[in-house]
Amino acid sequence: AQSVTQLGSHVSVSEGALVLLRCNYSSSVPPYLFWYVQYPNQGLQLLLKYTTGATLVKGINGFEAEFKKSETSFHLTKPSAHMSDAAEYFCAVSASNDYKLSFGAGTTVTVRA
Amino acid sequence: DAGITQSPRHKVTETGTPVTLRCHQTENHRYMYWYRQDPGHGLRLIHYSYGVKDTDKGEVSDGYSVSRSKTEDFLLTLESATSSQTSVYFCAISGLAGDEQFFGPGTRLTVL
Numbered sequence: 637a638q639s640v641t642q643l644g645s646h647v648s649v650s651e652g653a654l655v656l657l658r659c660n661y662s663s664s665v666p667p668y669l670f671w672y673v674q675y676p677n678q679g680l681q682l683l684l685k686y687t688t689g690a691t692l693v694k695g696i697n698g699f700e701a702e703f704k705k706s707e708t709s710f711h712l713t714k715p716s717a718h719m720s721d722a723a724e725y726f727c728a729v730s731a732s733n734d735y736k737l738s739f740g741a742g743t744t745v746t747v748r749a
Numbered sequence: 750d751a752g753i754t755q756s757p758r759h760k761v762t763e764t765g766t767p768v769t770l771r772c773h774q775t776e777n778h779r780y781m782y783w784y785r786q787d788p789g790h791g792l793r794l795i796h797y798s799y800g801v802k803d804t805d806k807g808e809v810s811d812g813y814s815v816s817r818s819k820t821e822d823f824l825l826t827l828e829s830a831t832s833s834q835t836s837v838y839f840c841a842i843s844g845l846a847g848d849e850q851f852f853g854p855g856t857r858l859t860v861l
Contacts, residue, residue, distance in 0.1 A: 668847045679852035735846040739791040
């Protein structure tokens with residue numbers, strides 16, 4: 637079984653500052669990892685995913701995440717926050733032989749001008 | 750955007766009434782899912798389908814049933830709605846095991 641823990645339910649950053657969202661996973665098999673973003677009153681949109689291969693994954697809107705097996709982590713970063721990054725972010729995990737996702741509780745990002 | 754629609758988008762109902770939510774896809778994807786989203790819980794899987802007439806329970810399936818008679822449609826039914834089922838419901842689809850899921854716009858359900 638897979639599970640995800642997102643550290644911090646709310647993160648506040650200044651515009652132009654680094655965005656760092658933390659995600660730790662638990663999985664009994666090699667994991668597939670995902671970050672989704674949800675803007676108010678909308679569905680979830682995929683930011684990026686890790687399946688196999690390169691451990692540093694680049695996604696849309698300038699976000700990237702690094703898979704660290706030794707730390708069971710998949711933290712999401714963006715070097716410079718923009719006002720449009722204000723949203724809720726979800727980390728999710730699945731296994732390569734499974735089609736179900738397990739989601740974290742989410743982290744809400746606010747961006748201060 | 751993946752072709753996923755949900756209907757209705759908003760619904761207010763009373764305790765004890767039956768409610769059916771519909772998810773329709775135009776992507777011909779094999780897997781379909783129903784989630785509920787509640788503050789502090791992220792998304793929790795209610796039921797999922799791995800093919801026509803093939804469904805199974807997720808982690809929060811009590812009080813819900815599903816049906817899938819066609820590839821493109823996945824119905825979620827609350828047989829007798831309760832206030833604890835007030836939530837936002839999302840449908841999702843995926844094509845392959847381990848692949849990303851694509852989400853619909855959601856249905857906001859309020860049970861009074």
